[in-house]
Amino acid sequence: MHRLEETWLTVSAGILIIFMFIVGYQTFAMGMGPPSNKETIDPQKVEETAPFDHPGVFKVGENKYEVVMTMEAFSFNPDDITVPKGAEVEFVLTTKDVVHGFQVAGTNINAMVTPGHIQRISQTFDEPGEYLILCNEYCGVAHQLMSTTITVN
Amino acid sequence: MAHALKEVFYEKPKQALGAHPEDARVSLSYLSIAFIALFIGGVLGLLQGLERAGLMQLPPWLNYYQVLTAHGILLVIVFTTTFTIGYQFANLSHSLGGLLPKVRKLAWTGLVLMVIGVALVTTTIVMGDASVLYTFYPPLAASPFFYIGLVFLVLGIWACCFGVFINYRHWRKNHPGEPAPLLAFFAMGVFTLWFFASLGVTVEVLTLIPWTLGWKETVNVLVARTLFWSFGHTLVNIWYLVATSAWYAIVPKIIGGKHFNEKLIRLVVILLVVLNIPGGFHHQIIDPGISLSIKFLHVFMSLSIAVPSLMTAFAMFHVFERTGRQKGGRGLLGWLKKLPWGDVRFLAPMIAMISFIPGGAGGIINGSNQLNQVIHNTMWVVGHFHITVGVSVVLTFFGICYWLVPYLSKRTLTKKMNKVGVIQTIIWTVGMAIMAGSMHIAGLLGDPRRTSYTTYKDHPDALSWIPYEYIFAAGATLLLVGVIIQVYAVFHMMFLSPKGVTEFPAAEPVADAAPAPLWTERWGLWVVLLLMVVAMAYVVPIVDMIVHAPPGSPPIRTW
Numbered sequence: 001m002h003r004l005e006e007t008w009l010t011v012s013a014g015i016l017i018i019f020m021f022i023v024g025y026q027t028f029a030m031g032m033g034p035p036s037n038k039e040t041i042d043p044q045k046v047e048e049t050a051p052f053d054h055p056g057v058f059k060v061g062e063n064k065y066e067v068v069m070t071m072e073a074f075s076f077n078p079d080d081i082t083v084p085k086g087a088e089v090e091f092v093l094t095t096k097d098v099v100h101g102f103q104v105a106g107t108n109i110n111a112m113v114t115p116g117h118i119q120r121i122s123q124t125f126d127e128p129g130e131y132l133i134l135c136n137e138y139c140g141v142a143h144q145l146m147s148t149t150i151t152v153n
Numbered sequence: 154m155a156h157a158l159k160e161v162f163y164e165k166p167k168q169a170l171g172a173h174p175e176d177a178r179v180s181l182s183y184l185s186i187a188f189i190a191l192f193i194g195g196v197l198g199l200l201q202g203l204e205r206a207g208l209m210q211l212p213p214w215l216n217y218y219q220v221l222t223a224h225g226i227l228l229v230i231v232f233t234t235t236f237t238i239g240y241q242f243a244n245l246s247h248s249l250g251g252l253l254p255k256v257r258k259l260a261w262t263g264l265v266l267m268v269i270g271v272a273l274v275t276t277t278i279v280m281g282d283a284s285v286l287y288t289f290y291p292p293l294a295a296s297p298f299f300y301i302g303l304v305f306l307v308l309g310i311w312a313c314c315f316g317v318f319i320n321y322r323h324w325r326k327n328h329p330g331e332p333a334p335l336l337a338f339f340a341m342g343v344f345t346l347w348f349f350a351s352l353g354v355t356v357e358v359l360t361l362i363p364w365t366l367g368w369k370e371t372v373n374v375l376v377a378r379t380l381f382w383s384f385g386h387t388l389v390n391i392w393y394l395v396a397t398s399a400w401y402a403i404v405p406k407i408i409g410g411k412h413f414n415e416k417l418i419r420l421v422v423i424l425l426v427v428l429n430i431p432g433g434f435h436h437q438i439i440d441p442g443i444s445l446s447i448k449f450l451h452v453f454m455s456l457s458i459a460v461p462s463l464m465t466a467f468a469m470f471h472v473f474e475r476t477g478r479q480k481g482g483r484g485l486l487g488w489l490k491k492l493p494w495g496d497v498r499f500l501a502p503m504i505a506m507i508s509f510i511p512g513g514a515g516g517i518i519n520g521s522n523q524l525n526q527v528i529h530n531t532m533w534v535v536g537h538f539h540i541t542v543g544v545s546v547v548l549t550f551f552g553i554c555y556w557l558v559p560y561l562s563k564r565t566l567t568k569k570m571n572k573v574g575v576i577q578t579i580i581w582t583v584g585m586a587i588m589a590g591s592m593h594i595a596g597l598l599g600d601p602r603r604t605s606y607t608t609y610k611d612h613p614d615a616l617s618w619i620p621y622e623y624i625f626a627a628g629a630t631l632l633l634v635g636v637i638i639q640v641y642a643v644f645h646m647m648f649l650s651p652k653g654v655t656e657f658p659a660a661e662p663v664a665d666a667a668p669a670p671l672w673t674e675r676w677g678l679w680v681v682l683l684l685m686v687v688a689m690a691y692v693v694p695i696v697d698m699i700v701h702a703p704p705g706s707p708p709i710r711t712w
Contacts, residue, residue, distance in 0.1 A: 012463040020452070036444060037441045114440060136604075143603075
């Protein structure tokens with residue numbers, strides 16, 4: 001192999017290793033990993049299982065909120081929710097039927113919600129406004145209508 | 154004279170006589186299906202583009218998600234698969250001196266099985282019984298015939314895989330101590346990967362059939378997704394390997410040069426075969442039920458593909474520069490001017506290669522933990538795969554047509570047809586650039602993919618995405634024009650172009666090149682390594698998903 005070829009390969013592999021260190025540091029040291037919650041639930045008994053028997057917005061601490069939410073074709077429960085400015089919100093999500101995607105436009109909230117699993121994802125809302133929550137995984141004929149809002153004021 | 158004739162007839166019969174007519178028929182049949190699928194899939198693509206932007210309403214009997222399912226399956230599965238088989242079998246026939254009769258029979262069997270499969274799948278989609286998209290994630294449950302059709306498709310692919318393995322083995326047995334020709338080596342890589350890639354999805358489909366028939370009550374959703382993506386993303390890399398076979402082993406000949414060091418080329422093929430299957434996990438980076446450490450391992454496994462890709466970039470530009478300089482190109486970049494930009498057989502794959510630079514960079518973003526979360530299931534992803542598949546792969550395939558089809562049909566590529574090809578390539582490039590470019594931007598702003606026209610109750614964020622959607626539609630219109638020109642060109646070269654001899658442009662090594670090392674032919678070892686990598690990637694998460702499985706899901710129809 002030529003010198004130039006060896007250099008190129010070493011640099012390519014080197015970049016990959018440096019990249020992995022950065023991604024790893026962000027994931028494990030800074031807690032920036034993607035949503036990966038491992039709790040499970042019976043997808044056919046969501047309404048009878050805590051906490052999803054009482055979906056809603058709950059205050060759990062100093063400007064800290066928990067949103068317990070179920071998704072089904074083609075709605076969110078609860079919908080059109082409101083939290084105060086600066087609130088740290090943890091969404092606790094599950095689905096009653098097919099796979100849905102939970103996305104809040106204008107934030108990094110983006111998580112798959114698969115039947116049988118409870119997904120968790122957090123966000124601090126510093127900017128007031130009416131944020132659009134939408135389902136971003138195809139879930140059926142009215143998938144494009146599956147949306148709601150979270151108002152921060 | 155006598156000596157020259159003897160050489161022609163005994164040593165170079167392929168060059169003298171062109172494609173074996175029966176082998177050519179196999180390849181031409183597959184290519185015909187490919188371009189019919191491209192035409193239908195392309196029309197559906199434009200319908201989607203127009204509907205998505207709110208510029209057109211589909212009739213009540215045709216639903217956006219039906220169109221989307223058919224577009225995905227016809228282009229992503231049917232077009233790419235049948236093109237690959239047609240092209241790879243021509244390579245095999247050329248480089249191994251013809252297909253064995255039983256291999257030809259397997260190829261025809263494969264064709265029949267695939268036609269049955271495609272007929273079942275498209276019928277269920279048209280009937281509205283399979284609006285489950287290309288990924289058919291359970292618990293969305295299509296008609297059982299949809300999945301049975303998929304089984305036929307897989308069986309057809311397997312028939313072709315076995316054909317390749319048998320022909321390759323036969324050649325190696327009759328040529329002891331010789332490495333197989335480079336194009337045959339590529340074919341072996343492509344079909345080995347295909348066989349192992351299809352195992353996971355086959356298990357998935359075979360569990361979904363009894364579930365949709367009601368013989369089994371529930372299904373494990375997460376395991377099904379994982380098995381799907383072990384195939385879904387490997388398929389991407391199969392196309393990529395097919396495209397690189399033309400970049401490495403055909404393009405150098407077209408520009409009048411020699412191919413790169415064969416040892417490195419073979420190493421790239423082996424790495425792509427061994428490392429590929431775990432790449433699919435990055436489609437599940439924001440899934441629940443999979444731990445962060447497993448996801449991190451998979452980020453590494455997905456991105457390791459970047460290394461052979463960077464090797465390819467190095468090798469190809471080395472070949473271009475060497476050839477350009479031999480032709481008198483001077484200075485730092487003067488060699489670029491010496492490349493045959495007016496020859497569609499070079500222009501199309503060259504643009505394909507260049508587009509792999511932004512395509513690959515986007516892939517690194519999609520494959521990494523936190524960045525994936527930003528763009529997951531947004532239009533960004535759609536933009537990404539229209540650049541990678543739609544340009545890097547498909548434009549290479551289009552470029553291949555301009556020598557492969559006339560070679561097989563014993564016709565010639567006329568100057569006029571070359572010009573048609575150049576115009577097609579430009580239209581395609583511009584169409585994709587504006588469509589995929591605007592998709593990337595809209596995706597970053599949050600516009601979701603796989604969603605028909607919507608303003609989400611006139612939410613300002615959603616309204617801000619609409620102008621980009623107009624640009625998607627404009628791009629899609631240009632692309633349909635491109636599809637029509639390409640389909641016309643292919644069938645013209647198949648049936649109407651002037652008769653004559655077209656050379657098969659297989660590149661040769663430089664004069665003093667060492668022969669390819671024989672250790673690269675240890676396919677048994679590469680398969681063992683492939684299986685070891687798959688085991689490292691999948692055993693722990695799949696066992697975890699089964700042992701800690703929640704109660705399963707029953708079949709659900711939401712359309």
